[in-house]
């Protein structure tokens with residue numbers, strides 16, 4: 001019996017139910033992934049007990065010799081993995097990393113350009129309900145109406161007209177490659193700094209499957225739990241000249257004590273991403289997304305921008321006659337976990353949305369390849385074409401559960417599977 005099940009059976013049952021859910025469903029939320037057993041081990045370790053305000057060698061508390069070792073390894077591995085001058089591994093999430101990045105580079109009230117939220121930007125890129133939209137004057141750029149892709153000529157014109165101090169690139173629901181070199185040129189021309197938020201694609205960048213923003217941007221923020229497959233958390237990479245400003249913006253600027261257990265998990269994840277098999281993993285994510293896209297298109301789905309270059313697909317559910325919300329809920333009933341999303345120039349509200357965002361990072365972590373993607377596409381098509389059919393949904397759910405069990409989830413063993 002585990003310590004948890006002895007001390008708190010109620011919570012132990014909930015955790016076990018979640019383990020079963022993760023094994024028996026197909027996780028296709030593009031921002032999710034499975035941390036390895038090694039990452040989970042350090043994340044659940046005694047480092048959760050320690051306060052370490054400050055940075056290695058400059059702490060406000062005693063007893064930090066091992067914390068210093070841990071954070072130093074995490075920093076050095078992050079720098080090696082991404083070829084960065086400086087790394088701050090303390091941000092507790094992507095949102096915190098972005099807040100610190102803004103604090104490090106601009107004053108409240110400054111003009112910042114970011115992709116419009118309903119076209120794939122993030123809440124922290126200027127949403128009025130987020131600190132970013134309340135503290136800064138965000139000017140949104142948009143994708144081209146026809147191609148549904150970034151239009152660098154339009155980005156440049158908006159930059160000339162609005163004179164931002166900072167330009168933000170990097171998105172949550174953009175299925176195409178991003179030309180960071182082109183963004184850097186625009187930023188230079190208008191005298192702005194370039195910040196890239198690579199939260200979604202960090203794993204692809206680490207493996208060379210996407211252009212790295214590091215040589216082009218003044219600073220780069222990221223989560224560590226998406227394609228990078230680490231613990232929940234964030235980080236900031238920057239050039240040497242911004243190192244002090246970034247460190248001060250994280251602590252004491254926006255955070256208190258660092259989450260050392262999470263920093264340990266980041267160190268392990270960076271170490272894993274430095275191994276040759278991570279390159280194969282990242283390539284497989286992209287190949288799987290391409291195979292899935294092709295099969296969904298062959299089945300009648302229109303995909304935003306006509307396809308994908310990365311780990312995610314934005315499917316236009318109007319093409320199968322339903323809303324994104326309806327597709328998301330029907331698929332959940334069938335054990336396929338995705339999320340609704342707006343599509344560029346959407347006519348539906350963000351709570352309903354016309355799009356469905358579908359990603360391959362988590363399934364790829366379970367060892368699935370293009371052949372499995374084609375089977376998954378078949379299930380998705382069956383469900384969205386009969387979203388109210390209880391029989392279809394239940395039939396697919398059973399097939400999905402049986403299929404899913406064949407592919408072990410990293411970090412999950414000895415799970416007590418429910419009868420399908």
Ligand SMILES: *Cc1c(COP(=O)(O)O)cnc(C)c1O
Pocket residue numbers: 031092093094095096098121122124170171172197198199200223233234
């Ligand atoms: C996920 C994401 C974030 C926020 O990360 P959290 O850890 O959820 O705070 C920020 N920016 C982008 C582009 C993201 O995709």
